[in-house]
Amino acid sequence: xxxxFAKITKILSAGVLAxxxxxxxxxxxxxxxxxxxxxxxLSGTMAISETTLKDAMLMLIDEQNAKGGLLGKKLEAxxxxxxxxxxxxxxxxxxxxxxxxxxxxxGCWTSVSRxxxxxxxxELDNILFYPVQxxxxxxxxxxxxxxxxxxxxAIPAVDYLMSAxxxxxxxxxxxxxxxxxxxxxxxxxxxxxxxxxxxxxDIMVNYTPFGFSxxxxxxxxxxxxxxxxxxxAVVSTxxxxxxxxxxxxxxxxxxxxxxxxxxxxxxxxxxxxxxxxKPLVGHLAAWNYFESVNTPENKKFxxxxxxxxxxxxxxxxxxxxxxxxxxxxxxxxxxxxxxTDPDKVIDAMVGVSVPNLTGGYSxxxxxxxxxxxxxxxxxxxxxQFQTVSKTPGLVMGDEWSDxxxxxxxxxxxxxAPLSCGNFNVKTGKxxxxxxx
Amino acid sequence: xxxxxxxGLTLLFLLTxxxxxxxxxxxxxxxxxxFATAADFSETGVxxxxxxxxxxxxxxxxxxALAEGNLYIRAADSMVFVGKEGSDSIQLFxxxxxxxxxxxxxxxxxxxxxxxxxxxxxxxALGTLTLGSKDPTVRIAAADTMFKTPDAANxxxxxxxxxxxxxxxxxxxxxxxxxxxxxxxxxPDADKLAAIALIGARGDRNAVSLLTSVEANASGAxxxxxxxxxxxxxxxxAFWDAGQNIWYxxxxxxxxxxxxxxxxxxxxxxxxxxxxxxxxxxxxxxxTFVVQQVIRASFPGLFDWSLxxxxxxxxxxxxxxxxxxxxxxxxxxxxxxxxTLLATWGVSLILQQAVRTIFGPTNQEVGNPSWMSGxxxxxxxxxxxxxxxxxxxxxxxxxxxxxxxKRTPWGLQMRAVxxxxxxxxxxxxxxxxxxxxxxxxxxxxAGIAGVALSQIDNVSPNLGRGxxxxxxxxxxxxxxxxxxxxxxxxxxxxxVNKFLEPYAGAVLGKIVVLVLIxxxxxKRPRGLFALRGRAVEA
Numbered sequence: 001x002x003x004x005f006a007k008i009t010k011i012l013s014a015g016v017l018a019x020x021x022x023x024x025x026x027x028x029x030x031x032x033x034x035x036x037x038x039x040x041x042l043s044g045t046m047a048i049s050e051t052t053l054k055d056a057m058l059m060l061i062d063e064q065n066a067k068g069g070l071l072g073k074k075l076e077a078x079x080x081x082x083x084x085x086x087x088x089x090x091x092x093x094x095x096x097x098x099x100x101x102x103x104x105x106x107g108c109w110t111s112v113s114r115x116x117x118x119x120x121x122x123e124l125d126n127i128l129f130y131p132v133q134x135x136x137x138x139x140x141x142x143x144x145x146x147x148x149x150x151x152x153x154a155i156p157a158v159d160y161l162m163s164a165x166x167x168x169x170x171x172x173x174x175x176x177x178x179x180x181x182x183x184x185x186x187x188x189x190x191x192x193x194x195x196x197x198x199x200x201x202d203i204m205v206n207y208t209p210f211g212f213s214x215x216x217x218x219x220x221x222x223x224x225x226x227x228x229x230x231x232x233a234v235v236s237t238x239x240x241x242x243x244x245x246x247x248x249x250x251x252x253x254x255x256x257x258x259x260x261x262x263x264x265x266x267x268x269x270x271x272x273x274x275x276x277x278k279p280l281v282g283h284l285a286a287w288n289y290f291e292s293v294n295t296p297e298n299k300k301f302x303x304x305x306x307x308x309x310x311x312x313x314x315x316x317x318x319x320x321x322x323x324x325x326x327x328x329x330x331x332x333x334x335x336x337x338x339x340t341d342p343d344k345v346i347d348a349m350v351g352v353s354v355p356n357l358t359g360g361y362s363x364x365x366x367x368x369x370x371x372x373x374x375x376x377x378x379x380x381x382x383x384q385f386q387t388v389s390k391t392p393g394l395v396m397g398d399e400w401s402d403x404x405x406x407x408x409x410x411x412x413x414x415x416a417p418l419s420c421g422n423f424n425v426k427t428g429k430x431x432x433x434x435x436x
Numbered sequence: 437x438x439x440x441x442x443x444g445l446t447l448l449f450l451l452t453x454x455x456x457x458x459x460x461x462x463x464x465x466x467x468x469x470x471f472a473t474a475a476d477f478s479e480t481g482v483x484x485x486x487x488x489x490x491x492x493x494x495x496x497x498x499x500x501a502l503a504e505g506n507l508y509i510r511a512a513d514s515m516v517f518v519g520k521e522g523s524d525s526i527q528l529f530x531x532x533x534x535x536x537x538x539x540x541x542x543x544x545x546x547x548x549x550x551x552x553x554x555x556x557x558x559x560x561a562l563g564t565l566t567l568g569s570k571d572p573t574v575r576i577a578a579a580d581t582m583f584k585t586p587d588a589a590n591x592x593x594x595x596x597x598x599x600x601x602x603x604x605x606x607x608x609x610x611x612x613x614x615x616x617x618x619x620x621x622x623x624p625d626a627d628k629l630a631a632i633a634l635i636g637a638r639g640d641r642n643a644v645s646l647l648t649s650v651e652a653n654a655s656g657a658x659x660x661x662x663x664x665x666x667x668x669x670x671x672x673x674a675f676w677d678a679g680q681n682i683w684y685x686x687x688x689x690x691x692x693x694x695x696x697x698x699x700x701x702x703x704x705x706x707x708x709x710x711x712x713x714x715x716x717x718x719x720x721x722x723x724t725f726v727v728q729q730v731i732r733a734s735f736p737g738l739f740d741w742s743l744x745x746x747x748x749x750x751x752x753x754x755x756x757x758x759x760x761x762x763x764x765x766x767x768x769x770x771x772x773x774x775x776t777l778l779a780t781w782g783v784s785l786i787l788q789q790a791v792r793t794i795f796g797p798t799n800q801e802v803g804n805p806s807w808m809s810g811x812x813x814x815x816x817x818x819x820x821x822x823x824x825x826x827x828x829x830x831x832x833x834x835x836x837x838x839x840x841x842k843r844t845p846w847g848l849q850m851r852a853v854x855x856x857x858x859x860x861x862x863x864x865x866x867x868x869x870x871x872x873x874x875x876x877x878x879x880x881x882a883g884i885a886g887v888a889l890s891q892i893d894n895v896s897p898n899l900g901r902g903x904x905x906x907x908x909x910x911x912x913x914x915x916x917x918x919x920x921x922x923x924x925x926x927x928x929x930x931x932v933n934k935f936l937e938p939y940a941g942a943v944l945g946k947i948v949v950l951v952l953i954x955x956x957x958x959k960r961p962r963g964l965f966a967l968r969g970r971a972v973e974a
Contacts, residue, residue, distance in 0.1 A: 043789055045898050047797040165477060167553055178943045208942040211902045213893045214691065216684040216823070217937045227641035229649035241902075244799060244894045252811055252820040258556040259584075274799025274894060279809075281505075282552045378551060380505065388477070388551040 033076035034069075034340055036061060037096035039107025039117070039128075044084025045211075049240060049319075050109050052270060053131060054079060056320045057106050059308040060327045070334055078102055086116045093117040097124045103340035104129065104330055106323055111135060111180050118143070126342050129330065131322035133265060133287075135184035139399040139412035139421035142342075144349060145369045146326035147319060148288055149397040150188050154235075156374040157263050157286035158189060160389050161233045162196070166376075167261065170230040171202045173222050175238060178207040182237035185265070189235060191403040202230065212242045215249040223253065226260045234262040243271050247280055257282025257378070269315035272383045280379045288358070288372040289321035290385040295359040315383075321357045328354040329364055350415060360394060367412035367421075369397025460492055461532060468498055468531050471507065472514040477551050484554065488561035496565050498531040503558040507531070508545040519545065560585045567597040572606050579609035584642060588621035590614075612638050619650050628658045636665035640816055644669050676816035681934050687823040689930025690830040693923060694889065695903040696910035697833060698882030700922040702758075704911050705854050706874055708766055709777045712784040713907060714900025716879045719757060720750035720886020721895045722791060725800045740805040743887055750887045751880040757787075758879020762872045770871075784900070792897040802890040826888050833881065838919055840877075850874050854917065913953055915963030924964055929953075 038057045040050035061075045069075055078100045082089040089108065096102045097120070104127040108114045111134050121128050121142040133148040161169040172193060176182025186205055193203060204225050206218060226232035238246055243266070250262065263284040269291045272280075291302065301324065306312045329352045334340050337348040353363040362370045371394040377385030400410035400422070409426040413419070420430035467486050474480040484502070487495045501507045501518040508519040508526065517528040517537060526545055528537040550558075563581035566574050575597075582590050594614040601607040615631035632650070635643050644666055651662040695717060702710045724746040731742050738745070761783055769776045804822060811820040841847040852860040853870045861867045886899070893899060906929075914925025929949065936945035957963070 042797075043785075043792065045901070047792060048799065048896055048898065051797040165551065165553060167556075206941060209946060211898070212942060213902060214684075214688050216687065216820075217681070217934055218942065220680060220684075220818070221938065224641065227645040229645045229647075229652070241799075241894050241896065241898060245892055248804075248822075248892060249820075252809065252822060253818060254811060257552050258559060261552055270798060274801050274896070276801060276803050282555060284552075386505075386549060388549070 033074045034071070034334075035076050035078050035100055035102040037093075037100065037102035037105035037107070038077055038079045039082060039089065039093055039096065039105050040109065041084040041113075042079075042081040045241070046084040046109050046113075049270065050084075052314075052317070053106075053109070053319055053323060055309055056305070056323050057327070059305060060324060062308070063304065064327075064331060070331055071338070071340070082107075082113070086110075086112050089113040090116045090120050093120045093128075094124070097121075097126045102126070103334070103342070104345070106131070106326065108132070109319075114143070127330070127345060129323070129326035131319040131326060133318070135181045136188075136399050136401055137184060137404075137407055139367050139369070139414075141346065141368075141414055141419075141421060143368060144326060144329070144364065145397065145399070146322040146329075148372060148374075149369055149399055150185055150401055151398040152288060152372055152374055152395045153265055153286050154185050154189055155192060156391055156395065157265070157284070157376060158192065158235065160286075160376045161235075161261070161263060161284075165389065167231055167233070169233040169261075170198070171225065171228060171232040172198065172204070173225055173232065173234040174203065174205045175218065175222070175234055175236045176205075176207050177212070177237065177239040177242055178209055179239070182207065182239070185237050186235075188401045188403050195403065208238070208242065210239065210242070212238075213245045215246050216253075219246075219249045219253050219255065222260065223255060226255075232260050234260060236262050236264040237266060238264070239266050240271065243267050244274055247275060247283070250283075251279030257284075263376075268317040268319075269384065270317050272379065273315055275383070277379050277383045278381050281381055283379045284376060284388075285379070285385060286374065286376050287318040287385075288374060289318045289356070290375055290377050290387060291316045292377070292380075292384045292386060293358050293375070295357065297355060297359065298357040301357055325354060325356050325362050325370065329362075329370075333364075346414070347416075362394070365396055366415045367397065367399050368414055369399055371396050460490070461494070464490060464492060464494060464532060468516050469514070471502075471516050471548055472509045474548075477549065477554055480548065480550070481554055481557055484557055484561065488565065491565075493565055493568070494532050496562060497534055499558050499562060499565075501531065502548060502550060503555050503562075505547060505550055507548045509548060510540060511544050511546060516548075517545075519547075564590060564593055567593055567610075568600075572603050575601075575603075575606050576609055579606065579613045582613040583609070583616045583646070586613075586616035586620045586646065588617060590617040591621060616646055619646070625656070625658055628654075629661050632658070632661045632665050636669060639669050639672055641673070644673070673816060679815075679817050681938065682931060683817060683819060685931030685934035686927060687827060687930070688934055689927035690823075690827040691889065691892070692906055692910050692930055693834065693926035694826065694830045694885040695882075696907040696914075696922055696926055697830075697837060697919075698878045698880075698885060699907045699911050700914075700919055701837075701878030701881065702875055703908070704917045704919075704922065705850065706871065706878070707773075707916075708770075708875065709773050709780065710766075710875075710878075711777060711781040711904065712761065712787060712900075713879075713882055714902070714904035715784045715787040716754045716758060716882035716900070717886040717889060717903055718791065718897065718900040719754050719787070720883035721802065721890035721893075721899055722795065722800070722886075723750040723753045723883065724887045724890045725795075725802050725895050728802055739803070740807060742803075743805060743808075743891075746887050747884050750883040752883075754883025754886070755876040755880030758882075759872055759876040761879075762875035766875065767868065767871065784904075788897045788900075795897075797897065800895045802895050804891055808891055822891050826891065829888050833884065834919070834923055837881065841919065846870075846873070909950075909953060911963075912957065913963055915965035918963075918965040921963055921965035 333348040376389040400407040914921030
């Protein structure tokens with residue numbers, strides 16, 4: 001009997017111990033957080049654009065935590081600084097995934113930084129949300145592209161300029177900074193314009209180096225090209241820093257938007273903040289979001305942003321909206337999958353639909369691009385854009401351009417049976433090649 | 437009796453005009469009220485055309501306001517007003533009479549949107565309406581618009597305007613506008629040939645643009661005349677283009693000179709490889725920004741003087757930072773160029789990040805004072821004011837620096853230390869202080885360059901990066917240690933660059949210039965003007 005009792009106490013105590021262990025383990029798990037990586041340059045040339053995105057992500061994570069976190073856990077942001085140094089992007093991405101064990105990474109701005117981290121994400125199987133408009137010609141299993149593909153920005157912009165509202169433009173200057181995004185975009189645009197019957201002598205393509213500041217020759221060349229008796233417009237893929245001197249020279253040489261409008265793909269509210277926009281009223285930009293969009297969601301987003309950053313003058317911009325959409329999609333996909341395991345989340349992402357800031361819903365498509373409306377805005381004297389045209393419905397991101405011979409037969413579908421980013425519909429094989 | 441009749445007639449005339457204008461005003465108001473119901477830009481455009489069709493000069497006020505985006509609809513009663521943005525509300529004015537009509541908050545008003553097409557429609561319409569304006573500049577603008585958008589219906593109002601025009605230069609422009617309109621009308625060929633001759637004499641790009649479209653649509657003698665006129669204009673323009681390229685080159689040269697001139701002191705005279713030179717330029721630009729912020733907030737009237745005020749401050753800020761760098765770091769590294777290079781590179785990163793932390797990573801807005809905005813024309817040469825002032829300023833700085841170096845005791849000491857440090861020291865010159873002050877001078881000059889460059893470039897923490905390579909290129913090319921070399925180097929690089937650009941493009945042009953410099957340095961390692969000094973001995 002005594003022996004039995006001892007046995008029972010032993011078993012009981014073991015049970016209690018086990019239960020206690022379990023309890024303490026689960027308590028530890030509750031304390032655990034879900035880590036989210038933020039991979040944006042906070043120093044160097046790209047800091048000018050990327051720092052804002054880091055702050056926007058911190059705000060979104062804060063707000064999610066205030067709503068009670070995710071899967072009952074708090075989110076924790078892990079911020080690293082790749083310092084505008086492309087190889088360092090890959091290094092920092094590896095650090096985030098292997099050392100910090102983040103569940104997903106939000107980051108990159110330039111295409112070259114994205115290309116630099118791609119192998120890391122596929123090797124370590126994690127998720128990257130890329131928030132910037134880009135040249136397309138890519139679809140990776142581990143990357144979700146929340147910025148615009150060329151058909152969500154460049155093509156509708158050119159369509160607008162060709163329309164009666166946009167001035168029935170007949171002659172085109174494609175002005176860009178000399179790197180992959182402008183070169184690919186201009187290649188697509190040139191093919192598109194030619195398909196629309198624009199003769200080659202009515203298209204002028206010109207490239208300038210990064211950070212170019214002496215635009216006198218280029219602007220007077222545009223003036224000259226524009227005096228051929230046909231309505232002329234400039235489509236500008238000029239990048240970041242070079243824009244301010246470009247617009248200053250346009251203003252000083254008296255090129256008015258009524259005569260030769262400039263349609264820009266890389267100029268947002270943030271870039272205009274460093275400029276006196278009075279001489280630029282009427283020049284255009286094509287984005288999927290403007291700060292001036294008048295919806296309740298956007299008003300709340302701007303108010304939250306001003307409160308978070310403690311500065312009422314800070315603007316919001318398109319890549320911030322892309323992160324807003326991307327982050328909410330990820331949250332929804334994690335809830336749907338019930339885990340943060342990247343493999344399961346990647347599968348859960350396709351089809352997820354969340355509200356965007358322009359009064360509609362954006363959906364993640366099987367090609368890992370999203371649906372968005374395309375807005376054309378004119379620069380106003382107060383540094384904001386006024387929407388002058390909006391696509392009637394949502395436009396689905398097309399990763400492989402239909403206007404380039406190398407990529408027109410390719411499609412991408414990451415759902416189960418196909419699960420391929422570059423499927424060639426002509427040959428029926430996965431592994432086609434784009435232009436870059 | 438006679439006077440009585442005259443008075444009666446006048447009264448009658450007054451009555452009729454009054455009543456007719458009253459009716460017209462009511463009509464205009466009815467049309468303007470329609471703006472409130474326009475659903476899109478094309479409907480607004482229809483109303484604009486309806487307004488201009490009345491031919492009443494009174495529509496100028498609402499149309500001009502619409503073009504500037506200052507026409508509002510009051511939500512409460514759908515009334516249309518001209519608005520002027522105040523500090524926290526919008527002041528309202530009657531669209532026709534311009535009388536004040538109270539104020540309203542922005543939430544109660546809807547702005548009537550305009551786009552480029554509408555703005556152009558309004559501009560063309562205002563052209564005809566403002567032909568009779570008292571202000572000659574408005575008449576010039578009207579003539580200009582009518583020239584660019586010729587219309588057969590314009591001939592009559594232009595004839596009337598030409599008959600009453602008293603200013604010869606405006607009259608010539610009006611006649612050109614009339615000629616342009618004749619070309620698109622169905623007037624006989626003889627008139628058109630005369631018009632082509634008149635437009636051909638104008639000789640600018642707008643004339644080419646107009647004649648090209650005429651050439652495409654005409655036949656026979658008119659077509660031939662247009663072709664000949666285009667060819668003759670183009671040959672004159674080719675000549676002006678060369679002039680334009682030289683001006684662009686000089687202007688680029690002046691920017692290079694400004695950026696490099698401080699380096700000509702620190703690197704050229706002292707032999708310090710100062711990688712933080714660009715950041716001194718950046719500090720100068722940020723000083724300008726701060727000065728403008730203070731002026732905007734407290735003394736708005738002084739805005740046009742902001743650059744003048746910023747100059748001494750920028751010099752002081754950059755010179756003090758330069759002094760600190762020299763005393764704190766560089767003086768321990770004299771004669772060790774590699775370490776100096778690395779240390780100053782580090783300093784440049786620290787300065788960039790410091791500015792980024794204080795002012796944020798985004799561009800800051802530095803405004804152009806009114807005297808630095810816009811452009812003027814000499815013949816077919818468009819010269820922008822800001823570039824012209826920068827050229828003048830660069831030459832002024834160069835002159836002052838040359839004077840300091842050659843004509844002042846301090847300059848003499850500087851040159852003595854450069855030529856032979858030990859001899860200079862034994863003559864009682866405090867060489868460490870000369871070093872420190874020389875470095876401060878070079879940095880200060882870079883600072884005032886920043887004031888000028890803030891007018892044409894981004895004011896961001898990266899500002900200096902863009903200029904450091906070019907600055908070294910200019911100094912090395914011109915000859916280390918020689919100010920005149922820097923001057924000649926800057927202008928020749930600028931002009932060569934701008935002559936290559938139209939043919940080779942900006943990217944290839946820059947590469948060609950770099951290759952040319954490499955070849956040149958192979959041949960003459962000491963640059964254009966070699967000088968004996970410490971840099972040479974080391």
